[in-house]
Amino acid sequence: MLRLVFAGTPDFAASALAALHDAGHEIALVLTRPDQPAGRGQALRESPVKRLALARGLPLEQPRTLRDPALQDRLRALDADAMVVAAYGAILPAEVLAIPRHGCLNIHASLLPRWRGAAPIQRAIEAGDAETGVTIMQMDEGLDTGAMLLVARTPIDEDDTAGSVHDRLAELGARAIVDALAALERGELVATAQPDQGVTYARKLTRDDAAIDWTKPARSIVDRVRAFDPAPGATARLDDAAGTTIKVWRAAPWMGAGRKLPAPGTVLDVPGRLVVACGDGAVDLLELQKPGGRRLAVGEFLRGFGVAAGAGFVVPEPRSS
Secondary structure: OOEEEEOOOOHHHHHHHHHHOOOEEEEEEEEEEOOEOOOOOOEEOOOOHHHHHHHHOOOOEEEOOOOHHHHHHHHHHOOOOEEEEEEEOOOOOOOOOOHOOOEEEEEOOOOOOOOOOOOOHHHHHHHHEEEEEEEEEEEOOOOOOOOOOEEEEEOOOOOOOHHHHHHHHHHHHHHHHHHHHHHHHHOOOEEEEEOOOOOOEEOOOOOOEEEEEOOOHHHHHHHHHHHHHOOOEEEEEOOOOOOOEEEEEEEOOOOOOOOOOOOEEEEEEOOOOOEEEEEOEEEEEEEOOOOEEEEEEHHHHHHHHOOOOOEOOOOOOOOOO
């Protein structure tokens, strides 16, 4: 068994920490981000990794920066075999990368070099990728540029959302890092440089990204809806006096559209449905949420929030990538 430092923050990372602890590795220290304000009251919220570490009695620190020389001295004194990093939320400086005997191993939620960066799960779904996975990577000073140590794959199904893929990859990543460390102990862990071809960057999500562009093809719109579930939720703004913004949680390409369609964003006359014209046809909105409401199937939604045929949704202004 290995002596480890673990650095991570969200649920994705907590799955890996639990697996490493269950596998018998010695967790010499857990690093996680400081508690963050959340919710309407902005009360401080502990990270999932912090909650797990406290529940299991693991040593824990929440440094504001990893560039603190005193923290780096404490890390050196731990004499760890390796540091495992999973969605920690801050860049590891070169001084920290060099401390563990076998360096720092990152659990990255994509098939590198595709989707380096902050939001690999959402960007893979948004792009219509057929598969994704987890890469265990030897960290260097670049942005997810280190050598690949182990790769685990999973398909992206048509009904997958960012939430369902996240949960699957969290389990996959937890198993993969345990397997990678077992191979490291046996001296069988082989590093493979990432190829220069196929590099893409998963830009951080913003609320502006969530706005549905009705000029896009139906499949592209549906993929964006899936990619932004559960957060921040794809949005559609009605072209009305109030500018009402509706969240769209589930959608499908509309198969009943005729050849002649109105302008993108226009609501079609389809009884009992909310079908909106788009760039190459129309999209059937299946689950929606009005401001201050809850997620509802379209039939129930329309009973409490009428949207007439011929009404329009705003087409957002183009934005740079």
